[in-house]
Amino acid sequence: MRPLLSLYLDGELPEPQRGMVTRHLGECPACRAEEAYLDKTLRIIHAVESIEPPRDHLYWNRRC
Ligand SMILES: [Zn+2]
Numbered sequence: 001m002r003p004l005l006s007l008y009l010d011g012e013l014p015e016p017q018r019g020m021v022t023r024h025l026g027e028c029p030a031c032r033a034e035e036a037y038l039d040k041t042l043r044i045i046h047a048v049e050s051i052e053p054p055r056d057h058l059y060w061n062r063r064c
Pocket of ligand 1: 001024028030
């Protein structure tokens, strides 16, 4: 879920993937912890570089 979470937090994740991540966060404590961590680190990362969204559609089917 890590690649999805970074996009999710960026607000760059389109539906239906965004809804999928929202649901997953509701049922996966590990990814909620990951989200909290990424939320903090992304603020720092964005100060120095932009993140390239994944083009490979297999990304969207990954769980965790
Ligand atoms: Zn998860």
